[in-house]
Amino acid sequence: MKIGVKILPKNEVLDTQGRAVESTLKAHKKDVYQCRVGKYVQLEMGDLDEKSALSKAKEIAEFVLYNPLIESYELEVIKQ
Amino acid sequence: MKIGVKILPKNEVLDTQGRAVESTLKAHKKDVYQCRVGKYVQLEMGDLDEKSALSKAKEIAEFVLYNPLIESYELEVIKQ
Amino acid sequence: MKAKVGIVRFLGTNCDRDVYQAVADIDLRPEWLWFEDQFDPKEFSGFILPGGFSYGDYLRCGALAAKAPVMKSIHEAAGKGYPVLGICNGFQILCEAGLLPGALVRNEKRKFIDRWVELKPETQTKWSSKARAVIRLPIAHGEGRYYAEEADLQKLWDGDQVWMTYRENPNGSLQNIAGVTNKNKNVCGLMPHPERAMHEWMGGSDGRVIMESLLG
């Protein structure tokens, strides 16, 4: 079972990368309204059912993968 | 319309961050089989339908977001 | 007998030997503390978490190191009022470990910056009893931009917890913050590197102001 952890910076003050991408896109006439750049972590959990995989992933995310002061996260189950 | 771009190091390419996170998790008895660390980009595309949003996101991803030599990516439509 | 100063080494820490030398230079006794071990703070007069890419700065600077077993002892020492200093990556680790408020995020221009900067000490701490009006130290970081939510920033100023500010902001730090301290002023974090400014031949010796505060 694979779980994806999507992590995004909380507010735009922090997202210098997102802003840089926005301005590159603008310079090349590929504007978007907003671009946010964060992290994607894929956890291969082995033989767990969906529920236990999600709960273990949540534990891991909160243990170390994200910093609540500056980031928010979301989990997803990855279908093969 | 929001599109998410999930970017991960290609399978055959060494993932330096994933390797370090994996061993930290192991040291804390939170083992996973594998951990890959990449980027997550969220594009706010405005008033586009799903199909055009996806095709514009694809163009953007290939233009600037990912490095085809070492990374692969996937798009997702983000439901509000 | 000279007082022992504990210097914490994580995997990847790369300013460890420099801090060791700086402590020896002011005639104190540096002693290594390994990330997997714990220790009794009583044997030490202070602790330093050196700078430099623990765990490659992977995931988030300082995040992986903050979970190491040695941090339990650092927490304990901090709680008991021992002087604890985090330099650069050490500062990031202290923030990630919750020992100091705020976070250090990527520089505004997204590039690593190596440069000498001028700093203004804003308050006295256990690490700056002899501080002057302005000190000059080198910075070397890619993620040194101090961030805290607005209300928390106000609390920092109100609580006299802003330790040092940049005279000219190099990295986009909120309110020019270069270093902060905890309420007790025994735990301090600083982005610039005092250990790289210990002698005239290094280009300046203002780093002594900070290291020598351990001499009491």
Added chain:
Amino acid sequence: MMSELDAKLKKYRLSRDEYRRMEELLGRAPQGVEWALFSALWSEHCSYKSSKVHLRKFAFKSPRVLQSMGENAGVIDLGQGEKVAFKMESHNHPSFIEPYQGAATGVGGILRDIFTMGARPIALANYLCFGEPSAPRMSALVDGVVAGIAGYGNCVGVPTITGQTEFHSSYNNNILVNALAVGLFAGDDPVVTSQAKGSGNLVVYVGAKTGRDGVHGASMASESFDEDSESKRPTVQIGDPFYEKLLIESCLEVMKRDLVVAIQDMGAAGLTSSSFEMAAKGGVGFRIHLDRVPLRDSTVGPEEILLSESQERMLLICEPSKFDAVKEVFHHWGLDAQALGEVWDGPEIELYWRGDLICKIDPRLLTDNAPVYERPYHPWTPKNKKAKLSAPELNLPEILSSIEGTSRRWIYEQYDQRVGAKTVRDCEDSVAVVRLPSGRGLGLVLGARPHVMRVDAQIGGYDAAFYPALELAAKGFQPLALTDCLNFGNPEKPEIMSEFVAAVEALAKASKTLDAPVISGNVSFYNETMGQNITSTPATGMVGLRDEVLKIPRSHFTIAGDNVYLLRLPGVELLGDQMGRSQGFTGDLDVNKVTQFIATVKDLALTDSVHATRVCGKFGLAYALYRMCTDTLGVNVGSDMDWTKEKLYEVIFVGTDALEGSLQKAASTIGAECLKLGSVQEKTFVLGKRSFDLAQLHQSYRNGWRMHFGQLA
């Protein structure tokens, strides 16, 4: 039948002659993995087959040299118990394909060459040649290469203290990325070699697991780029500076504790080159079980294991009784050590895969018996020698904002220049200096100036040693030794080979007269893309020594009122093709005179009356004077001079009145000229009849980079 052979030869990048030689040496046709072994070890990159006969010209005896060419890095003795190892290496092709990882792994590779000798890396430098800023991909290449060097060096914790960055259209499709590293042996640190010894000793693999990274990389690097290079791409090698840091600490520890017999990094051609070279040097054989190699991906097969260039791996030989201690050290640093097999009397290397012997071969067939070529070349005849050069108009603001002339701060601000706490002078200075434990200064400068090479390969070759030696001398350092990285085009073309031979012979002669031997180096041929060859670029790195570090002359003006002098050796005058000027030179270069000039400059630079010095270089005197200005201090030169031509050689001295006498005396002794140019003044930049606004000049110099690379700055 024949075409099958041809296909095989093409795949393994071997020639028909080489095939015949393989048959002869083996007494039969090559089979199985032997193809891969020959392909890797007989590649230009590993075998130096086109350069070997000429590299011998560098050899001369010097009591200072402890290790020289043939080992992973050269080592010199500095006296007082201190020794340094240093070496320079190219990573041109990989950096053009993937600039960040290419440059990063270049830094990682050169560091391994240093610490594998037992030296702790203390400094890095990089020599970069890029194309025109407007060339396709160029700004991304610049951005990626610099970020890669910074990313690796900063994280691994070795300061980057100097560098050189050149721009020219000849590099548009073939950039150069050369990295240099210096390592220090302090106290009784042993110098460890790669010579395997001792039947029954273990062959041990340490570091990262093996993947398919860079398979066939060595033979790729030995080929010109063509349009289908794109499709031949192997898996990109990813560097992990964090892992390298752990390797440095653990390897130094096992060497210091005398737990290993020999050690070598797995660089180009990975396990193959390390094991075959170690065995051949020691005159022993190995038995290696390839299936014991730790893999990142279980589908990697024996041939790929042999050729993989996965980063951050080392091979070491240890006595069986010490293996547990070795394992413990690596384990402490979070790494694994895995025994692959053992040393035996040999002389063959036996390779096993899942119990079967798949190859048994004498390693010397692949190393000592690699082909050697005398590629055709012509004796050197100068093409650009002129009777007279007319000086171009001085347009200083234009020069200062040109890509050749503008500030490199954007680059070096991204490098940690001070980690290690030894840096005395950093990238801002023309000579970088680290302080040795004895309190003495070790100076480091890079040399080779492509614009001089384009004027004349022979003068350029001399200059590749003399210019850095003079820069060291101007700061009071005794030049000690050189490393080089010879970047050239296709050696099968006689005009390229002629430049190679001319430059190598000139460099060898200059190094001999300076008594500064070339102790290590690297050759990078085939820097040719679609028929276009790069400027022949024999990059060098030179180290020098000085007794103390507090009185080193500055590179900029320090005190208003100081006198400004010029010490000039008559000889060669030169104009480079920068900014579209036509090029050429006049006069002859007298090797002995230049050497004497350098020695004199060094003695003068040690006198107390000297406050600042600078060697004049690109763009001539006016540019050099500008580069000495600070925000507040400039210079007033009374009379008009030749502002734009380059003279080989001249040095600006700045200091008190007392300086004049010693300069005059020295000048007359060695047949040089000494001119008093003027004096240091606040906020002034006056050259004869012209007066410039210093603040505006600073703007040109500082904003130039942004003009050319707007999106980066």
